[in-house]
Amino acid sequence: MxxxxxxxxxxxxxxxxxxxxxxxxxxxxxxxxxxxxxxxxxxxGKMDTEIKYAEGKAVYQQYCVTCHQSTGSGVPNLNPPLKQTEYVLGDKETLIGIILNGSSEGLEINGKVYSNNMPPFDYLKDQEIADVLSYIRNNFGNEADAVTVSEVEKIRGNQ
Ligand code: HEC
Missing domain, CATH: 1.20.5 (Single alpha-helices involved in coiled-coils or other helix-helix interfaces)
Incomplete structure (x- = not known):
């Protein structure tokens, strides 16, 4: 047992x-x-893109988001979108110039004119401008080569 x-x-x-x-x-x-x-x-590949332009996104959130919005949609009649516009995707000299000097010309952007003014951002560092422009050129459905610090330096020096 x-x-x-x-x-x-x-x-x-x-x-x-x-x-x-x-x-x-x-x-x-x-x-x-x-x-x-x-x-x-x-x-x-999603995370890689975010990491690559993380600095530019931070600058965007601080200085641009109030007018151009987090999706780059802008505000109808007031602030233009940053999606597929000739200024964002096109010639870098003009683009860097708009950031440094602002614009109150009433630019025509994809057939529309916006009533607000773009303030100058000449107090940002060359690095910050290169970062934020590389960020907007590669987000919101945009795809274009990055903007470098030396390109910003050159345009600033020529003014
Ligand atoms: C106070 C609102 C305001 C802020 C802040 C602002 N913008 Fe703008 N932005 C505008 C307006 C309004 C225009 C159109 C100006 C015109 O028609 O002359 C414009 C135009 C532009 C353009 C060219 C037109 C286009 O839509 O492609 C770019 C590029 C741009 N802004 C990028 C930026 C970036 C980058 C920042 C942050 C560093 C920024 N903006 C901050 C209001 C603003």
Whole structure:
């Protein structure tokens, strides 16, 4: 009888041990799934773009977002959008000039004129202007080459 009881205890022990082992293995699996997630986002290239122009985004949020909005949509009749406009995507000299000097000319942007004025941002550093312009040229559905610090330096020097 004693033998049977100790055999039963032995079986219970084995049963418990297997149950514990399985559940700890399940936990391990769950963890490894969590770790894989950010790597997938990286493969999509999404994070890389954000990191590349993170400095420019910070400048944009501080100095431009009130008028041109976080999606670059602008405000109808008041402030122009920064999506697919000839100024954002086009000649860098004109673009850098608008940031340094502002504009109250009433530019025609994709067939429309906006009543507000663009203030000058000549107090920003060359690096900040290069960053913010590279950011707007590569967000809001835009795709154009980055603006470099030396390009900003050159335009500022010529004025
Ligand atoms: C006070 C509101 C205001 C702020 C702040 C402002 N803008 Fe503007 N921006 C305007 C207006 C208004 C125009 C159009 C000016 C005109 O018609 O002469 C404009 C024009 C532009 C243009 C050329 C037109 C276009 O839509 O493509 C660009 C590029 C631009 N702004 C970028 C910026 C950037 C970058 C910043 C931040 C560093 C900024 N703006 C901050 C109001 C603003």
């Amino acid at each position: 004693k033998k049977i009881i100790s055999f039963c205890l032995f079986l219970c022990f084995i049963g418990l041990w297997t149950a514990c082992k399985n559940s700890s293995e399940e936990q391990k699996e769950e963890k490894s799934v969590e770790i894989e997630k950010p790597a997938e986002e990286n493969q999509a």
